[in-house]
Amino acid sequence: MNIKKQLSTGLLSAFLGISLIGGGTYAYFSNSAETTNTFAAGTLDLAVNPTQIIDVNDMKPGDTFIRDFELQNSGSLDIGKVLLTTAYTVTDAKGDNTEDFGEHIEVEFLYNMDKLDEVIYKTTLAQLKNMNPEVLNERVFEPIFNEKGLPTGKVNDLVVKFNFIDNGKDQNQFQGDSLDLTWTFNAHQTDGKQR
Template identity: 40%
Template sequence: MKRKLAIGAITAMLGFSLVGGGTYAAFNDVESATGTYTAGELDLSVNPNIIFDIDKLVPGDHMLRDFKITNTGNVDIEKVLMHTDYTVTDKNGNPIDEDLGSQFKVRLLTSDLQPIITPFNSLTLSELKDLTESGNSPDITTYLERVWIFPLKPNLPINDDDHIVMEVKFINDKQKDTNSGLYLQNKYQGLNLNVQFNLEATQYPGQNR
């Protein structure tokens, strides 16, 4: 009789346990959603790196140079901004405050044989440096075809390149000092102008993907 009671008790406990467990249990299924997000690579190469390396310049001298910019990244480039900076040194290499950059005018002539359209064209190095410092560096890929003919064409698509032709001219200012009769530009003789053009590629605005 005791054995039967014991078995009955165990059975009742197990039964209660199963009922209780069933009260809190529910069918369940867990799935995961994953994704890979890879940032695009914005990469611009310039060839050659050194464009102007000339000495013994005199007022009136002008130089035409061309260089190639290539989109070697995997996203289209909207703009290529040209930031201008320079320093002036004397014949011994010592920095001086004389603004020799005001005596050189820069013209961005063509990009892939198309005239470059920019309100900042034909400015002096000094003016271009001021634009850079104010955050308004010119875009050297804005040319006629992309402004009016094919306005939606990327400025510099993936694997594309542009050949840029640039002119730098030493301004021939014939103003003289009224007292001595000497040209005002005489004060620039023997000075060195170390110019650096930094090209910055920028992306198109983000879009719904």
């Protein structure tokens, strides 16, 4: 046999062997299955009613105002805590203020309408404005919510008493002044859990 024939036969045998080995790797049983999964995030929806807490004219030192409003969880997730931030602006009618009007407005957080004399926490608007919201949550909202938060679909009353402090001194600089207060309630979820 000549060398060309031997080489051709050898190459043909090698090709045949490789094709059998390659073809064998594709011969197997197979099966597949699919799963469908849904991840739907819940919602946090803290509603405050009424949205305007207080609108009072002609205040004088010594005046007090009690207002109550509802905190309602209208979302699908329980609210673990509420952080309240305070912002206000003072309009100085005469331009003669040497003190912050917010230092003369005291805020008392009360338990509910049945126990109006039971103060949870007392401070001034000026102190609230600079306070860490976590501190207010611990001192006001945890006692109101019994440290359980605000479950979905539930309503809780928040009663607040505002006092224009009569400090027994000359407070004429505040005559005609006004203070615009904004409270922002930020709801946070409860801790996540394995489900």
